[in-house]
Amino acid sequence: MSASSDQVDKLIKSEYEHGFVTNIESETLPPGLNEDTIRFISNKKNEPEFMLEWRLRAYQHWLTMNEPDWASVEHPPIDYQAISYYSAPKKKGDGPKSLDEVDPELLDTYNKLGIPIEEQKALAGIAVDAVFDSVSVATTFRKNLAEAGVIFCSISEALQEYPDLVKQYMGSVVSYKDNFFAALNAAVFSDGTFVFIPKGVRCPMELSTYFRINEANTGQFERTLIVAEAGSYVSYLEGCTAPTRDENQLHAAVVELVAMDDAQIKYSTVQNWYPGDAEGKGGIYNFVTKRGECRGDRSRISWTQVETGSAITWKYPSCILRGKDSVGEFYSVAVTKGRQQADTGTKMIHMGENTRSTIVSKGISAQHGQNAYRGLVRMTPKAENARNHTQCDSLLIGDLCGAHTFPYMEVRNPTAKVEHEATTSKISEDQLFYCRQRGLSEEDAVSMIVNGFCKEVFKELPMEFAVEAQKLLSVTLEGAVG
Amino acid sequence: MSSIEQTMLSIQNLCVSVEGKPILKGLDLEIKAGEVHAIMGPNGAGKSTLANVLAGREGYEVTDGKILFAGEDIFELEIEERAHRGLFLAMQYPVELPGVNNTNFLRSALNANRVARGEPELDAVSFLKLVREKIKLVDMDEKFLKRSVNAGFSGGEKKRNEILQMAMLEPTLAVLDETDSGLDIDAMRIVANGVNGLRSPDRAMIVVTHYQRLLDYIEPDFVHVLAGGRIVRSGDKSLVAELEEKGYGWLEKEAAA
Numbered sequence: 150m151s152a153s154s155d156q157v158d159k160l161i162k163s164e165y166e167h168g169f170v171t172n173i174e175s176e177t178l179p180p181g182l183n184e185d186t187i188r189f190i191s192n193k194k195n196e197p198e199f200m201l202e203w204r205l206r207a208y209q210h211w212l213t214m215n216e217p218d219w220a221s222v223e224h225p226p227i228d229y230q231a232i233s234y235y236s237a238p239k240k241k242g243d244g245p246k247s248l249d250e251v252d253p254e255l256l257d258t259y260n261k262l263g264i265p266i267e268e269q270k271a272l273a274g275i276a277v278d279a280v281f282d283s284v285s286v287a288t289t290f291r292k293n294l295a296e297a298g299v300i301f302c303s304i305s306e307a308l309q310e311y312p313d314l315v316k317q318y319m320g321s322v323v324s325y326k327d328n329f330f331a332a333l334n335a336a337v338f339s340d341g342t343f344v345f346i347p348k349g350v351r352c353p354m355e356l357s358t359y360f361r362i363n364e365a366n367t368g369q370f371e372r373t374l375i376v377a378e379a380g381s382y383v384s385y386l387e388g389c390t391a392p393t394r395d396e397n398q399l400h401a402a403v404v405e406l407v408a409m410d411d412a413q414i415k416y417s418t419v420q421n422w423y424p425g426d427a428e429g430k431g432g433i434y435n436f437v438t439k440r441g442e443c444r445g446d447r448s449r450i451s452w453t454q455v456e457t458g459s460a461i462t463w464k465y466p467s468c469i470l471r472g473k474d475s476v477g478e479f480y481s482v483a484v485t486k487g488r489q490q491a492d493t494g495t496k497m498i499h500m501g502e503n504t505r506s507t508i509v510s511k512g513i514s515a516q517h518g519q520n521a522y523r524g525l526v527r528m529t530p531k532a533e534n535a536r537n538h539t540q541c542d543s544l545l546i547g548d549l550c551g552a553h554t555f556p557y558m559e560v561r562n563p564t565a566k567v568e569h570e571a572t573t574s575k576i577s578e579d580q581l582f583y584c585r586q587r588g589l590s591e592e593d594a595v596s597m598i599v600n601g602f603c604k605e606v607f608k609e610l611p612m613e614f615a616v617e618a619q620k621l622l623s624v625t626l627e628g629a630v631g
Numbered sequence: 632m633s634s635i636e637q638t639m640l641s642i643q644n645l646c647v648s649v650e651g652k653p654i655l656k657g658l659d660l661e662i663k664a665g666e667v668h669a670i671m672g673p674n675g676a677g678k679s680t681l682a683n684v685l686a687g688r689e690g691y692e693v694t695d696g697k698i699l700f701a702g703e704d705i706f707e708l709e710i711e712e713r714a715h716r717g718l719f720l721a722m723q724y725p726v727e728l729p730g731v732n733n734t735n736f737l738r739s740a741l742n743a744n745r746v747a748r749g750e751p752e753l754d755a756v757s758f759l760k761l762v763r764e765k766i767k768l769v770d771m772d773e774k775f776l777k778r779s780v781n782a783g784f785s786g787g788e789k790k791r792n793e794i795l796q797m798a799m800l801e802p803t804l805a806v807l808d809e810t811d812s813g814l815d816i817d818a819m820r821i822v823a824n825g826v827n828g829l830r831s832p833d834r835a836m837i838v839v840t841h842y843q844r845l846l847d848y849i850e851p852d853f854v855h856v857l858a859g860g861r862i863v864r865s866g867d868k869s870l871v872a873e874l875e876e877k878g879y880g881w882l883e884k885e886a887a888a
Contacts, residue, residue, distance in 0.1 A: 577726070578689065580726050580728060582686075582688050582689070582710065583722065583725070583726045583728070584728075585709075585710040585714070586687075586713075586719075587714060587736075587740035587743075587796065587800070588711050588714035588715055588740050588741075588743040588744040588747065588800070589711060589739060589740060589743050590743070593739065593743070597735075597736070597739065598730075598731060600730070600731075601728060601729060601730025601731035601779065602730050603730075604730045
């Protein structure tokens with residue numbers, strides 16, 4: 150413990166000795182977590198004082214917490230001292246020089262997913278500048294946004310340019326006290342996205358993390374904050390269908406959304422992170438806290454997710470329906486195969502009158518996959534005439550997988566209505582025989598039936614994402630039957 | 632004059648067991664293009680077994696015999712390959728495919744068959760035109776095209792959907808497995824009209840049925856009675872009337888003897 154402190158001290162001192170900030174690209178912290186680690190991170194990013202204080206408070210709180218163990222997932226214990234909490238972004242030119250150097254199996258997957266060649270190069274880590282004129286693409290994009298008054302940048306940048314805005318909203322939806330991973334994230338978050346839509350503005354295009362692919366490595370403790378002022382609208386896309394690897398196993402991100410009166414935030418996620426090998430080793434742990442607050446009246450927040458990757462997915466994108474007549478929606482397709490495990494769902498907390506929530510959860514399990522839906526619908530005493538409709542469907546492929554459901558309903562207002570429907574089904578031999586007898590291959594048959602099963606969720610995705618998601622599902626389930 | 636080349640289906644000494652129990656015990660049958668053959672028989676005789684074995688459904692163990700489909704050994708072909716070669720089975724109990732749009736399903740099936748035969752896929756416009764034309768044959772409303780395959784369809788609607796698929800896929804050998812089961816007279820008449828509308832010199836049909844009434848509407852060229860695991864009697868359509876009068880009992884006795 151003290152050894153790593155010494156190293157950190159040395160590094161910090163050395164930069165002051167030389168009188169200039171060491172080039173960010175050549176520094177990486179050794180593994181370990183203590184107050185100095187946090188000071189180092191905050192200092193490296195040149196953050197305002199309030200941010201460092203917040204981080205430290207979060208860290209102190211984290212030390213008092215225990216890791217939760219109630220989820221329906223199993224994993225070996227995580228050693229928090231064995232993680233490096235700051236790593237330099239990859240130098241340009243570090244990666245492969247051309248597609249010839251990239252794993253052919255990875256390329257095969259990219260092709261099946263229909264990813265254009267130029268994008269494949271970017272994803273494979275080939276220096277983007279050498280590939281296509283990313284500068285002009287990003288520049289045009291930024292110009293359009295600036296004209297509309299939309300702020301879309303990294304959290305780090307936001308802390309420099311708009312510190313007051315960040316201070317006002319960060320932590321207001323997910324406090325660092327909320328849970329173990331949120332506390333950890335608050336203490337050591339690396340970077341993330343900041344979006345601010347001013348009053349009455351309809352964001353002119355879908356915002357996507359793809360446009361930030363060229364920026365600093367967001368790493369494993371990502372923090373995202375989206376604020377939509379009164380009467381505004383934004384649609385945000387997170388992730389991509391391409392399989393992504395990372396040396397870091399634990400991904401504990403936090404996403405906060407705030408919607409004011411008459412504002413709408415649509416947040417879509419497609420996640421296909423490395424799920425581990427056939428024995429379930431080495432995959433990514435995706436433990437994320439996502440929450441949106443419908444702070445204003447008649448505001449609306451929709452979460453749509455397609456989760457096919459990660460070894461373990463543990464997340465509950467939720468909505469706090471504070472404003473009157475506000476609406477929360479959750480649409481999810483979660484696939485587990487191989488040895489993947491998922492414990493995912495949502496929380497809809499109805500506080501205001503006439504609030505509405507809709508939950509559509511589609512779980513698909515194949516091979517040894519274990520899929521759990523965990524949902525909470527809470528109608529607080531003031532939630533007059535609040536309504537919820539939940540539909541929770543599971544599809545089992547093969548007979549070695551599992552689907553589990555843990556619905557929680559807490560209703561403290563007699564005029565509130567909660568409806569829950571659940572189905573469990575298999576892709577039957579009869580269905581496969583029927584499709585094959587009409588000339589379709591077994592793979593096409595499975596793909597067709599699964600896409601039919603997920604239709605309700607896919608239609609909530611922005612169109613391009615929906616097409617990608619369908620392809621992703623086909624590729625994911627290849628070989629999962631039989 | 633018929634020649635070997637026109638033989639669509641040749642079944643020789645077919646023996647099939649289900650879960651170890653012999654059901655078909657040496658079935659022989661020859662079918663030529665342009666012919667409609669009816670297969671009748673008591674329950675448990677093996678009529679559906681025959682239909683399913685032709686289509687390649689799992690769960691049936693072929694213990695002896697040979698089936699040539701347009702000269703090819705059918706057991707060398709996968710289920711979808713038999714479909715690509717022109718085999719169509721109108722099922723007794725058509726399954727539901729929730730969420731799978733009926734039109735998309737038809738188009739995918741049609742194009743899968745076309746591609747397998749080296750033909751180009753049909754574009755969306757031509758396809759829709761074709762579907763609208765064929766749907767008239769089964770007297771179905773176009774709204775069925777917007778629904779999921781068989782989901783929430785009545786028995787009659789499911790059977791008509793089978794005939795619609797048959798009309799779209801234009802098989803060379805159509806096997807109709809108890810197509811009239813569960814239908815009232817009107818529904819049956821519509822189905823029969825659809826089937827009759829698809830008769831052609833290039834196409835052979837096997838109509839598997841328990842009851843005679845369907846055969847009042849789909850007049851067969853040949854009638855076979857399947858009893859005790861094999862075909863015990865073959866004849867023309869007058870055999871149907873004889874069965875109606877006498878039942879199956881007398882034939883089963885003959886078979887056992």
